[in-house]
Amino acid sequence: MTALWSNTCPACHQGKIFRDLVRMNPSCPGCGEVFEKESGYFVGAMIASYFLGVFLALPVLLLAIFRFELEAAWAIALCIGQTLLMQPFLFRYSRLLWIQIEARLTQVAKSGSDRKT
């Protein structure tokens, strides 16, 4: 689980994926693994970003409405503000999550095809 959220290459676990908060290295400085495998590779990260955003906004929305009794419009505005402020983190962690998911799925597919031969 730690590797999932770490900023390290899924191939060598040494090189950094992100240089800073939002700038990615195109490839691993350690082993040369290319992070963006093909055009549109990070569409899956956009989906992951959506689910992370909802996962983080939903508790705030529920607390705002049921605990602090804000009107729904203000609660939704609060969640929109929270999501906008968290965009750099959502961008970073959705890409890290996507890279790790793709690496694990590739690993499982390879081990499955190795067993068949």
Ligand SMILES: [Zn+2]
């Ligand atoms: Zn690497």
